Structure formats: structure tokens, C-alpha cells
Amino acid sequence: MMAGSGLRFLVLILAVAICGAASVFQPISDSHRSAAVDVFLPVDGSYKSLGEAYEALKTLEILGIDKKSDLSSATCENVVKVLGSSSSTLKDAFYALSVNGILKCKTGEAVLLKDIVSQLQAGVKGAKSLLDFYYSVRGLVLVKEQFPGTVLSIGDAEAVFRSIKTLSQTDGRWRYSSNNPESSTFAAGLAFETLAGVISLAPSEIDQSLIQTLKTGILKLFDGIQKYDDGTFYFDEKSVDASQGPISTTASVIKGITSFAASESTGLNLPGDKIVGLAKFLLGVGIPGDAKDFFNQIDALACLEDNRFSVPLILSLPSTVISLSKKEPLKVKVSTVLGSTAPALSVKLAQAISSRTKDSSVINNQELKFDADSATYFLDSFPKNFDVGKYTFIFEIVLDDSANEKVYITEAQTKVPIAATGVISIENAEIAVLDSDIGSVESQKKLDLTKDGAVALSANHLQKLRLSFQLTSPLGHVFKPHQAFFKLKHESQVEHIFLVKTSAKKSELVLDFLGLVEKLYYLSGKYEIQLTIGDASMENSLLSNIGHIELDLPERPEKAPRPPVQSTEPLSRYGPKAEISHIFRIPEKLPAKQLSLVFLGLIVLPFIGFLIGLTQLGANIKSFPSSAGSAIPALLFHVGIAAVLLLYVLFWWKLDLFTTLKGVSLLGVFLLFVGHRTLSQLAAASNKLKSA
Amino acid sequence: MVKSTTKDAQDLFHSLRSAYVATPTNLKIIDLYVCFAVFTALIQVAYMALVGSFPFNSFLSGVLSCIGTAVLAVCLRIQVNKENKEFKDLAPERAFADFVLCNLVLHLVIINFLG
Numbered sequence: 001m002m003a004g005s006g007l008r009f010l011v012l013i014l015a016v017a018i019c020g021a022a023s024v025f026q027p028i029s030d031s032h033r034s035a036a037v038d039v040f041l042p043v044d045g046s047y048k049s050l051g052e053a054y055e056a057l058k059t060l061e062i063l064g065i066d067k068k069s070d071l072s073s074a075t076c077e078n079v080v081k082v083l084g085s086s087s088s089t090l091k092d093a094f095y096a097l098s099v100n101g102i103l104k105c106k107t108g109e110a111v112l113l114k115d116i117v118s119q120l121q122a123g124v125k126g127a128k129s130l131l132d133f134y135y136s137v138r139g140l141v142l143v144k145e146q147f148p149g150t151v152l153s154i155g156d157a158e159a160v161f162r163s164i165k166t167l168s169q170t171d172g173r174w175r176y177s178s179n180n181p182e183s184s185t186f187a188a189g190l191a192f193e194t195l196a197g198v199i200s201l202a203p204s205e206i207d208q209s210l211i212q213t214l215k216t217g218i219l220k221l222f223d224g225i226q227k228y229d230d231g232t233f234y235f236d237e238k239s240v241d242a243s244q245g246p247i248s249t250t251a252s253v254i255k256g257i258t259s260f261a262a263s264e265s266t267g268l269n270l271p272g273d274k275i276v277g278l279a280k281f282l283l284g285v286g287i288p289g290d291a292k293d294f295f296n297q298i299d300a301l302a303c304l305e306d307n308r309f310s311v312p313l314i315l316s317l318p319s320t321v322i323s324l325s326k327k328e329p330l331k332v333k334v335s336t337v338l339g340s341t342a343p344a345l346s347v348k349l350a351q352a353i354s355s356r357t358k359d360s361s362v363i364n365n366q367e368l369k370f371d372a373d374s375a376t377y378f379l380d381s382f383p384k385n386f387d388v389g390k391y392t393f394i395f396e397i398v399l400d401d402s403a404n405e406k407v408y409i410t411e412a413q414t415k416v417p418i419a420a421t422g423v424i425s426i427e428n429a430e431i432a433v434l435d436s437d438i439g440s441v442e443s444q445k446k447l448d449l450t451k452d453g454a455v456a457l458s459a460n461h462l463q464k465l466r467l468s469f470q471l472t473s474p475l476g477h478v479f480k481p482h483q484a485f486f487k488l489k490h491e492s493q494v495e496h497i498f499l500v501k502t503s504a505k506k507s508e509l510v511l512d513f514l515g516l517v518e519k520l521y522y523l524s525g526k527y528e529i530q531l532t533i534g535d536a537s538m539e540n541s542l543l544s545n546i547g548h549i550e551l552d553l554p555e556r557p558e559k560a561p562r563p564p565v566q567s568t569e570p571l572s573r574y575g576p577k578a579e580i581s582h583i584f585r586i587p588e589k590l591p592a593k594q595l596s597l598v599f600l601g602l603i604v605l606p607f608i609g610f611l612i613g614l615t616q617l618g619a620n621i622k623s624f625p626s627s628a629g630s631a632i633p634a635l636l637f638h639v640g641i642a643a644v645l646l647l648y649v650l651f652w653w654k655l656d657l658f659t660t661l662k663g664v665s666l667l668g669v670f671l672l673f674v675g676h677r678t679l680s681q682l683a684a685a686s687n688k689l690k691s692a
Numbered sequence: 693m694v695k696s697t698t699k700d701a702q703d704l705f706h707s708l709r710s711a712y713v714a715t716p717t718n719l720k721i722i723d724l725y726v727c728f729a730v731f732t733a734l735i736q737v738a739y740m741a742l743v744g745s746f747p748f749n750s751f752l753s754g755v756l757s758c759i760g761t762a763v764l765a766v767c768l769r770i771q772v773n774k775e776n777k778e779f780k781d782l783a784p785e786r787a788f789a790d791f792v793l794c795n796l797v798l799h800l801v802i803i804n805f806l807g
Contacts, residue, residue, distance in 0.1 A: 591743035599739045603732060610728035617720050644796055648803045657804055664800060675792070679785035686785075 022392050022415035023230045025283045026316045027339045028301060033063050035287045039294055046074045050082065050095035055295035057102045062302045062338070067103075076105035083107060083116055090123045090135040097142040104146075117143060117152045124154060129177035133164050134190045137197040144201065157202030161210055164194055172221030185235045185253060186244040188221055192256025196263040203264075211264055218257055218268070225274055231411065232284055233277030247285060251296035254278060258303040268309050272409040279304050279312035279337050301337045310409040313342050315395055317416055318376075324388060324422035324474050325539055329380035332368060334397060334410075343408060344400040346370075347377040350413065355390040362386055363393075387475045388422040388537035422474040424481075424538045426450070428506070429469035431529075431546060433459045436514060447546060449531065455547030461513045461554060467500065467531070468508040478504060481535040488520075488549070489528040493566040496520060500531075513551065521563035522556035625681065633677040640671040722769040726762045733758035749807050757802040764794050 040056035047053035053075050060067055082088045082096040093116065100107070120143070123136030137160070140152055154160060167175045173183040174191040195214060199206050227233045235253050236246040244252070261268045282301050288294045304312055315334050322330050334342045352363035362385060368377035397410040432444035442463065445455045449469065459465060467486060471479040484500035486509050496519065500509040513520075527549050534541035625631050644667050651660040736754045745751050771779045771787035779787075 588746045589744070590746065595743065599735065602735050606728045606731035606735070609731070610724060613724040613728075614721065617717055617724065619717065619721050641792065641796075645799070648799055651800075652803050652806055660800070664796075668796075675789055679789055683783050683785045 022417045023284075024317055024320060024416055025280050025314055027283060027314050027335050027337055028063070028298070029339060032287055032298075033065055036060060036063050036065060036294065036298075039289075039291050041068070041071070045071060046078075050075075050078060050092060050099055052291070053078070054095050054098045054102070055291065057099060059295045059298045061102055062298050072103050072105075075099060076103055079103070079105050080107055084112075086115060086119070090120070090132060090139065093119060094135040094139045094142070097139055097146065101142055101146055113143070113147055113150055117150065121152070121155065124160060127163075130164070130167055130174065130187055130190055130194070131176065133160070134194045137194045137201070140201060141197040152201075154198060154201045157198055157205040158207065158210070161195060161198050161206055164191060164198070165210065165214070167191065168217055170220075172217055172219075172224055182239065184237055184239075184242065184244070184249075185221065185224070186237065186242075186249045189249070189252025189254070189256035192218065192253070192260045196256070196259040199260075200263040211266075214260070215268060218260070218270075221253065222271065222274060225277075227277060228281075230280075230284075231277055232281035233274045234281040245293075247282070247288070247293045248296045250278060250281060251300035254300040254303050257309075258307040261308040270309050272310050273411075275304070275310050276312045276409055276411050279314065283314065283337060305336050305338045305340065306406075308406075310407045312337060313345075313397065313408055313410045315347070315397060315410070315414045315416075320416060320418050322382070322418060322420045323539065324382075324386070324420060329378040330418070332377045332379075332395065333375070334377065335375075341375055346398045346400070348396045348398060349379060349393060350396045351394040352386075352418075353392045353394070354387075355392070362391070385475065386420065387477060388420050388424070388473050388479070390537070391418045391420060392416070393418045419536060421537045421539050423540050424474075424479050424535075425472045426533075426542075427470045427472065430467075431455060431457070432466045433457055433549075434464045434466055436462050436464055436512065445547075449533070449542055449544045449546075450540075452545040453547050455529070456550075457547070458550040458552070459513060460552040461517050463513060465511040465513070465549065466508065468506055470506045471502070471533070478502070478506075479535075479538075481507075481533050481538060483532060483534040485532040487528075487530040487532070489530065490520075490523050491525050491527075492523065492563070494521065494523060494563045500533075513553070517553050518560060520551070520553060522553050522560055523563060524551055524553045526550055623682075625678075625685075630678070630681045633674045633681070636674040637671065637678045640667060640674055643667055644671065716774070719769055719773060722765050722772070726765045726769075729758045729762035729765065733762075747807065749805055753802050753806040757799065760798045760802070761795055764791055764798070767791070 036059055040059055042048075042056075047056060057067060057075070079096045079099050082092045083100070088096070097116075099105075117140070120136045120139045123132060124140070127133045127136060137154065140154060143150060144152060167178065167187075168191065169175065169183045171183075172188065173185050174187040175181065175183045176187050192214075199211070221235075224235075225233050226236055234246045235250045237244055237249055242249075257268065257270065279301070282297050282304075285293070285297055288297055313334055314337055315332060317330070317332055319331065322328075332347055334345060334347060336342060347368045349363055349366040349368060351361040353361050363383060366379060368379050370377050393416045395414045395416065396412070397414075399408055399410070426449050429447040429449050430444060431447055433442045434440065435442055442459075443457060445457070447453060447455065447469070457465075471481060473479045480502040484502065484507060486498045486500055487495055488498075489495045498509055498511060500507050529546040529549055530543065531546055532543045625634055644664065647660060647663050647667065651657070655663075733755050736751065736758070740751050768787055768791040770776060771782055771790075772784045773779075
């Protein structure tokens with residue numbers, strides 16, 4: 001046969017290169033299963049509601065965990081009671097049927113199928129909101145699945161379809177009812193499931209154009225998908241006070257589109273990268289703590305595991321650490337989201353980029369071998385120039401399309417952070433005391449840092465201490481550790497830590513005691529020496545007590561800082577600290593209340609004097625106009641002035657300047673008119689008197 | 693010498709008093725208003741001298757309100773006084789309207805500054 005009839009590789013390379021953070025997503029594993037047992041099996045043996053029972057039982061069923069039989073019997077009793085009663089709500093009937101689908105309770109004669117069907121059909125006819133449609137239509141679908149042979153019809157399927165369709169919005173989201181203008185993405189998922197139910201109950205009655213508009217609606221909804229930098233996609237509600245979070249909204253949409261794709265024959269083309277992104281989002285949640293989130297996660301992943309548009313495959317690594325000393329292979333697993341085996345494919349390591357040399361790749365296009373027993377791919381040989389450190393490995397999956405019924409989809413490139421560790425050799429470790437001016441060595445000792453030593457040195461404040469060593473990676477390069485600490489600990493428990501710097505050739509620390517005298521608090525005596533070398537890539541990180549050094553430092557002068565008091569209790573630093581006494585501004589001294597009241601009274605006195613004086617002078621209001629035409633403006637004038645003064649009092653008490661200015665301008669205009677009227681009348685009157 | 697000075701002072705006082713009695717009533721009312729305003733200001737200053745000027749803006753507000761209204765009243769008196777040739781053509785009602793307007797503006801500012 002020609003080479004062309006060989007393996008055909010169907011490579012679903014995605015258009016979007018995922019250039020975000022590298023991260024590893026793990027499919028559902030046994031840790032999920034054990035957590036599910038804790039979350040979903042109730043302590044007292046029964047579930048609070050049928051809704052909760054359904055969520056718990058469905059999750060346990062998907063994860064393959066066996067349910068306890070006494071739990072099943074208690075729940076079945078509840079199911080039979082709800083299905084047998086004619087007064088149960090649509091929601092209760094729906095959940096009872098859902099639980100029955102999992103537990104397969106023996107319903108017996110108490111439950112008359114006809115009654116349930118007629119209740120659900122009445123629900124469809126009289127449905128006013130999306131949730132009514134959802135419970136009744138999905139209930140009928142469940143009845144059809146669980147009791148095959150039952151004759152049921154949804155009535156005028158096309159009319160039902162259209163009346164549900166009226167709730168859709170142009171941006172792809174749906175409303176819950178025609179009264180409520182708020183639209184939600186979660187409702188979109190419910191709508192898709194409901195419409196899928198309508199199509200499956202009456203497949204030949206629905207016009208293809210309606211189904212086509214629904215498909216465009218789904219694609220519109222996908223335009224509004226949100227994403228994170230690591231390539232995960234999710235759906236979330238746009239309004240701030242939405243009752244559904246991203247997990248439940250994403251799960252609702254996924255359930256909706258999978259049931260829609262399953263119900264109708266022509267394909268639904270959804271963007272593949274977004275499907276993988278949705279799967280990664282749900283896996284990235286980890287193990288949810290909340291029962292509802294757990295159910296939504298597992299249910300949505302079960303929908304993605306086996307659907308008719310594209311099944312996402314996840315590449316995961318059990319361990320992201322390569323140990324160069326142990327020479328174990330790097331293992332890679334490819335599976336579906338729930339951990340089932342993937343179809344035939346090959347995994348290639350496209351690039352391995354070191355964090356140090358970011359542009360060139362150490363490994364290029366290395367194919368991974370497949371171990372059929374454990375269903376893992378592994379890489380066991382690394383090139384000679386593969387040194388310790390941090391790497392980013394870029395994997396590519398190539399699917400073997402020959403025998404696939406389903407369409408699988410993977411990421412174009414999966415970026416995984418890998419750490420390579422190895423044994424770092426330590427050579428030429430020595431410690432020496434040098435004379436400061438000349439630099440000559442007074443005493444020098446070779447060190448073996450792999451075990452504690454008993455080096456005894458002595459120095460005074462005019463000398464220097466030098467520590468040096470060389471760290472080499474397995475490939476012979478100079479190794480610069482993250483942590484290289486040199487600690488001097490005095491007999492009185494006072495500690496000092498110094499950093500050992502690594503240059504291109506070696507690591508060295510020089511302590512000049514002349515400059516450090518103040519830092520050491522002028523404490524002479526015996527200091528313990530401790531060296532710590534550590535790094536993430538170093539398998540033999542060490543902490544070694546080198547020995548001790550006798551330091552002879554001068555006397556402490558008066559003003560030098562004292563060493564901090566070292567408490568004997570090592571954990572006392574985590575205890576309560578000294579109380580902080582805040583210094584507040586001293587409030588101004590206010591005068592005594594009585595004094596203020598006395599002066600308040602005194603202030604009134606001149607006013608009383610004014611009034612008395614007025615009466616003595618014979619002031620009167622005799623010339624207040626008497627005729628109605630002139631009295632009213634005059635009265636309004638005085639009222640206006642009083643109103644302005646009242647406004648000022650209100651301003652002082654409550655209002656702010658801008659409100660007052662608004663009020664003053666209004667009253668001012670009014671006052672202007674009446675004042676002008678009054679005063680011109682008065683002027684006219686006095687002119688008349690003058691001329692007369 | 694002292695006796696004559698005292699007698700002169702008394703004579704001066706008496707002549708002033710008799711002259712004052714002749715002034716029109718409306719001017720006397722304005723004078724009384726001015727005295728009332730000034731006295732109120734003096735009492736406020738005395739209070740401040742006693743207890744200290746802690747809310748200084750309030751003190752300023754109070755005193756300047758009194759002084760301001762006194763000044764406006766003096767302006768009104770000048771404009772209304774018939775013996776004043778400079779303001780012969782100005783109607784006293786117009787002067788009063790100015791007085792009211794300026795007082796209202798003054799008190800708006802005072803209330804804002806009072807705090």
C-alpha cells in the first residue's frame with residue numbers, strides 16, 4: 001500500500017498560540033473521589049432536599065463511587081412520595097425524576113405515570129418563565145428515558161420552541177421571564193437544555209431554520225467568553241450582584257450546548273481552543289470546597305468527556321522535577337478530563353527552554369516513547385548539555401486519526417515548568433584569618449562542608465575573615481545558589497547573618513572586623529560559625545557547623561547601641577508586642593459651659609436695649625401701606641427677607657453652600673421684584689406728599 | 693483752670709445734646725441700630741478676651757458681622773440724611789434697598805465663615 005494509506009495525522013492545530021503562563025492541569029483523580037465522599041455523603045443518612053440528593057448522587061455516579069444502600073432507600077422513599085403526590089411542584093417533580101434516573105427506584109402502584117405526564121404537560125402549557133419550561137420539558141425527557149414505551153407528546157412543539165425562543169437576547173444571553181429585563185448567561189445554558197429537550201421529544205416538528213438561529217445564538221454567546229492568561233476560558237455573569245458564579249455559569253452553558261449537540265443531527269461547530277480552555281478552567285478549580293461547585297464541576301466535565309462536537313484531551317505530568325542524579329525518566333500522561341484513556345496519539349517535546357538562556361532551546365523535537373502498561377509517555381534520555389536549573393518544556397500532541405469515531409481536540413502547545421535537580425559538588429572550601437593591612441594569611445583551614453567540623457580560629461578587630469568555596473553543577477559549570485548564608489552566633493545568643501557572594505569563578509565572603517565592630521555590638525568572645533547553602537536545583541543542600549572563632553573586639557563606648565535582649569523562649573517573637581500608646585492632638589480647652597451661657601444672655605441685652613430705645617424714640621409702622629394693592633408687596637417683602645434669614649440659619653445648621661446659593665438666588669429674584677414694587681410705591685407716595 | 697475745663701466740657705456736652713435732639717427720628721433709629729451693633733461686637737470681644745480665641749473663625753465672623761452691619765447702617769444714614777447735599781438726588785428708598793441687599797450678602801458670607 002502507498003505511504004498515503006498509512007497513518008493519517010489529523011492535527012487540530014489551533015490558531016491562537018497560547019502565549020501566557022506555563023501551568024500544569026491535572027485531570028480528575030482519586031483525590032477528587034475521596035473528597036467527594038466527604039462532601040456528598042451526608043452524616044445523618046439523608047439529604048435535605050431532592051435537589052441536593054440529585055447533585056450528590058450524580059457526582060458520585062460520575063466519579064464511580066458506590067452509594068450506600070440505606071441512603072438509596074431513604075432517598076427513594078422521598079422520590080416515590082413526591083412523584084405520587086399531585087400537589088408537588090414542577091421543580092420537585094423534576095428533581096424526583098432525576099434522582100430516580102440514577103437510583104432506579106421501584107415506584108410501584110403509588111406512582112401513576114399518567115398523572116406525572118399530565119402534570120408536566122400542563123406545566124409546559126402554562127409555563128410563564130424559563131424555569132417553568134426547563135423543569136417541565138426536562139421532566140418529560142426524563143420520563144421518556146426512564147419509562148420507555150410511554151406515549152407522551154409535548155403538544156405543539158414548534159409553538160413551545162418559539163415561546164422559549166422569545167426570551168433570547170441579541171448578545172447571546174437569555175432572560176428568565178418576559179417580565180424580568182435582566183439577562184443572564186446561566187439562563188442561556190438552561191434555555192439550551194430546554195430547547196434540546198423540545199427537539200428530542202418532537203424531532204421532526206421543529207423547523208431547521210429555528211435550529212439554525214439557535215446555533216448562531218450559541219456562537220454569539222461564545223463571543224462573550226472570558227479568559228485568563230494561562231489559556232483557560234470561562235463564562236461569567238456581567239452584573240455584579242449575580243447569584244451564579246463563574247463555575248456554575250460555565251457549567252450551565254457546557255451542559256446546555258452538549259445536550260443541544262446530542263439532540264440534533266447536524267453538527268455544531270464550536271471553536272476548539274475555547275472548548276479546551278473551558279475544560280482547563282474546570283480542572284483548574286482543583287477540588288472545590290462547596291458541594292454545588294463540586295457538582296457543577298464534575299457534571300460539566302462529564303459532559304465534555306463525551307460529547308458530539310469535540311472531546312478535549314489534557315496533558316498532565318505526575319511530577320515536574322527531573323533528577324539528574326537519579327536518572328529517572330520524565331513521565332507524561334494524556335487523558336480525557338475525567339481521567340479516561342486517550343485515543344492513539346504521539347507526544348513530542350518541541351522545545352525545552354532554560355530560564356537562563358531564554359532564546360535557545362536545549363532539546364528540539366524529541367518524540368516521547370509510549371509505555372502501554374501504564375499508558376504514559378516518557379522521556380528517558382536527556383542531551384549532554386542538560387544542566388540543573390529551571391526550564392519550560394513545550395509539548396505538542398499529534399493525534400492518530402485512523403480509528404476515531406469522536407473528534408478529539410488538544411492544545412496546540414502545552415507549556416510546563418520543569419525543574420532539573422542534581423548533585424552540586426563543593427570544592428576548595430577553606431576559611432582563613434587574614435591580617436588586614438598586608439593581606440597575609442595568619443591561619444587557614446581547609447573545610448569539609450558535608451559534615452560538621454570543629455575548626456577553632458581566633459581573630460581581633462584588626463583582622464579579616466575569609467571564607468571561600470566552589471560550587472560546580474554536574475556539567476561542570478559554576479553554580480550560583482539561591483541561598484548562601486554565613487552565620488556568626490555569640491555565646492549570648494546574639495546572631496549575625498552575612499551573605500556569601502558568588503562570582504564567575506567561586507563563592508567568597510570577606511568579613512573585615514574593623515568595619516563590623518559596631519554591628520557586632522562590641523561583643524568579644526566565642527562565636528559559633530554556621531554555613532547554609534541551598535537552592536531548588538541542589539539535591540545536596542547543606543547546613544554545616546564549621547566550628548567557632550574567638551573574636552577580640554575593643555570595649556564598647558558609651559553611645560554604642562546595646563545588643564538586643566535575646567529572650568530565652570525561642571517562640572516569644574510570635575507573642576504579643578508592646579502596646580503602642582498613640583499621641584493624639586490635645587483638644588483645645590473650651591470655656592466653662594456656664595460662662596458661655598452667661599455671655600449668651602449678655603449678647604441679648606443690646607438687642608433689648610435697641611428695642612427699648614425704639615419705643616422711646618416713638619418708632620412706629622404707621623406708614624405701612626393699608627390698601628390691599630400696596631400692602632401685599634410690602635408684606636411679601638418682609639416675608640422674603642425673613643425667608644432669606646431663615647435660609648441662612650438652615651445653612652449654618654445643615655445645608656452646604658451650593659444648595660444655599662441656589663435658594664438665595666431664587667429668593668433674591670423674588671425679593672427684587674417685591675422690594676422694587678414696595679419701595680417704588682413708597683417713593684411715589686412720599687413724592688406725592690412732597691409735591692402736595 | 694480745671695474748673696473752666698470741666699465747665700467747658702459740660703457746656704460742650706449740653707450743646708451737642710440739644711443739637712442731637714433736633715435730628716429727625718429716622719436718623720435716630722439708625723444711630724440706635726449702630727450703637728446696638730457696636731455693643732454686641734464689644735461684648736463678643738470681651739468674651740474672647742476672657743476665654744481665648746479658640747474657634748477664631750467664629751469670633752471673627754461674629755465681630756465682623758456686627759461691625760459690617762454698623763458700617764452699612766452708617767452708609768445708609770449718610771445717604772438718607774436730607775442735609776447731605778451730595779446725595780440729594782438719591783431716593784431714600786433706593787438707599788434702604790441697597791442697605792438690605794448688602795446686609796444679606798454680608799450675612800451670607802458671615803454664616804459661611806461661621807463654621
